[in-house]
Amino acid sequence: MAMQARDIEAMIKEALPDASVEIRDLAGDGDHYSAIVVSEAFRGLTRVRQHQLVYDALKGKMGGELHALALQTSAP
Amino acid sequence: MADIKSFIDNEVKTNDIVLFMKGTPDFPMCGFSGQVVQILGYLGVPFKGINVLDNPELRDGIKAYSNWPTLPQLYVKGEFVGGCDIVREMFQKQELQSHLKDAGIAVNEAAAE
Numbered sequence: 223m224a225m226q227a228r229d230i231e232a233m234i235k236e237a238l239p240d241a242s243v244e245i246r247d248l249a250g251d252g253d254h255y256s257a258i259v260v261s262e263a264f265r266g267l268t269r270v271r272q273h274q275l276v277y278d279a280l281k282g283k284m285g286g287e288l289h290a291l292a293l294q295t296s297a298p
Numbered sequence: 299m300a301d302i303k304s305f306i307d308n309e310v311k312t313n314d315i316v317l318f319m320k321g322t323p324d325f326p327m328c329g330f331s332g333q334v335v336q337i338l339g340y341l342g343v344p345f346k347g348i349n350v351l352d353n354p355e356l357r358d359g360i361k362a363y364s365n366w367p368t369l370p371q372l373y374v375k376g377e378f379v380g381g382c383d384i385v386r387e388m389f390q391k392q393e394l395q396s397h398l399k400d401a402g403i404a405v406n407e408a409a410a411e
Binding site for chain 1: 332361365366367368378379380381382383384387388
């Protein structure tokens with residue numbers, strides 16, 4: 223089952239309201255996305271912790287419903 | 299599940315570099331796992347590849363152990379470094395090379411320059 227880009231963006235913004243989120247559908251199949259997420263919440267965190275915040279925002283969909291999301295995170 | 303946790307614990311603490319992956323270093327079964335194998339190969343560092351496809355319990359267990367939903371997962375000296383995106387980004391920024399050196403692991407110098 224695939225997810226829409228706007229749903230992914232909405233879930234990330236719900237958890238990280240200040241985030242700027244840029245999502246691309248890499249393969250055009252609604253299943254392989256890349257996301258660039260910039261949020262103040264990432265400041266001072268390791269990349270692992272930054273990505274974990276995004277995965278938490280997706281509430282378990284990552285690795286299940288959402289097969290591939292190449293993540294790039296940073297603080298503004 | 300307790301057994302899987304102690305199995306993982308033991309693997310990451312007794313091997314300098316462990317890659318939990320889909321397939322084996324010689325035959326990766328997933329492009330993301332293959333990319334990390336290539337990076338480690340390029341750096342010339344020995345690592346232990348553990349194929350999670352051999353064991354569904356391990357495949358779920360490593361995700362719980364690391365609180366990380368995807369594979370591959372790279373461990374250096376018992377510490378979770380990241381998945382494919384993070385490892386690739388660190389490699390491109392030379393951070394993986396310095397991370398390994400800081401951990402006391404010799405890196406192929408030509409690759410580290």
